[in-house]
Amino acid sequence: MQKVLITGAAGFLGSHLCDRFIKEGFRVIGMDNLITGDLKNIEHLFKLQNFEFYHHDVTKFVHIPGDLDYILHFASPASPIDYLKIPIQTLKVGSLGTHNLLGLAKEKKARILIASTSEVYGDPLVHPQNEDYYGNVNTIGPRGVYDEAKRFQESITMAYHTYHGLETRIVRIFNTYGPRMRLNDGRVVPAFIGQALRGEDLTVFGDGSQTRSFCYVDDLVEGVYKLLFSDYIYPINIGNPDEITIKEFAEEIIKLTNTTQKIIYKELPINDPLQRQPDISKARKILNWEAKIKRTEGMSKTLEYFKKFSKEELARSEHRNFLKN
Known part of the structure; x- marks a missing residue:
């Protein structure tokens, strides 16, 4: 049974990903510090032998005993109310948290998928937004704490892939509900x-x-799942x-x-x-995915x-x- 660590497991997207990987026969380790997550989202999994939960902040050192095959890093405030209320924590989970998890992936020789966002495009000057567009982001504006955390997250992930040969994947998530x-x-x-x-x-x-x-959550989860098991290492848009x-x-x-x-x-x-509209040409071609x-x-x-x-x-x-x- 392969083992996957899902951070942000008690959150909206993380909890649905836990469900999917349990369904696919994985041993799932959920991790969340519960700043914005809610245990009610995953309490139905607690009775399962192939699920365990760690109450932990990924900006602190992350240790998982034994083998680990995959990591999905979805820990981050994702709404304006949250990241405007806790801007420092938002920046730290995108930087320190991502660094810790990349280090864990390197130690375990695990493949890691990073959850980025359409917000890396900022207020776009290109429409629809494709992965080759570099974005129009105000680094010191109120949304910068989220946007720049995600942009740094992508950069350090690609650096670990290039320098250490780490198996990495990056998903740019558009509005999901x-x-x-x-x-x-x-x-x-x-x-x-x-x-x-x-x-x-x-x-x-x-x-x-x-x-x-707007992309329904089941479609998003399917896109993330396909990306994790693809051979594509660069950012890819998943959205409707x-x-x-x-x-x-x-x-x-x-x-x-x-x-x-x-x-x-x-x-x-x-x-x-x-x-805000994703160009999903790459997802269609590379992953054979589109929202249904x-x-x-x-x-x-x-x-x-x-x-x-x-x-x-x-x-x-x-x-x-x-x-x-």
Whole structure:
């Protein structure tokens, strides 16, 4: 039985990856410091013999006894509310945490996949964004702590591959949604759904003409899985190129939830990307991958998940001047 370490295991994406690798017959070690993760996301795995959990911060030295075949580094705050609240920890997990895990991979002769993000493209001047585009990022702006942590993460990963011959993979993740997202994490999908379920008007920043491209979590996990077992060492976009404006998306949520809220507009946050759409030509060609789940289907599944929240939980999740990611 091959062994995989998944960092950020109690988070949204990490928990779904744990499920997938358990399903594929791996022995899974989940690791999380629980700053933004929630044990509820993986508690169903605790009874399994081939799953174990380490409560640990990857910015500290990481030790795993015995052999290790694969590492998936998904530990990082991923929403604006989180990384604006804990900017230093965000920078450290992208730098020190990645360094520690690359060192562990080198020691264990394991293959490591690093979770990067479409935010490395910043507010793009190229549309759609392809992997050859270097980005337009404000290093000292409020989003820089996340964007630059991920850009450094890619650089040190490629350095370990080039200098040490380490087997590395880099996935650039575009907006992903689905069950286990936190209602108050500041990202557009849970923010809109939470407002709709609480009977609030939906808040759109700017005039709503900025675009996003939403990928359902099952599609994302499939892309990550295929990339890990491919021979491709350079960054690759994984996302759904079905682009939509934020205003149109807010209207979709109102229709989906069968509510009568209005859309209200607020000032656009600094450096908020005006366009976000992945060019997935490489993923199609190299991985034979593309997103299959339509937004109508994925949003219906996501809404059903959030409908299970109690009124008290919904009230506690009331947005805190959230920013769109």
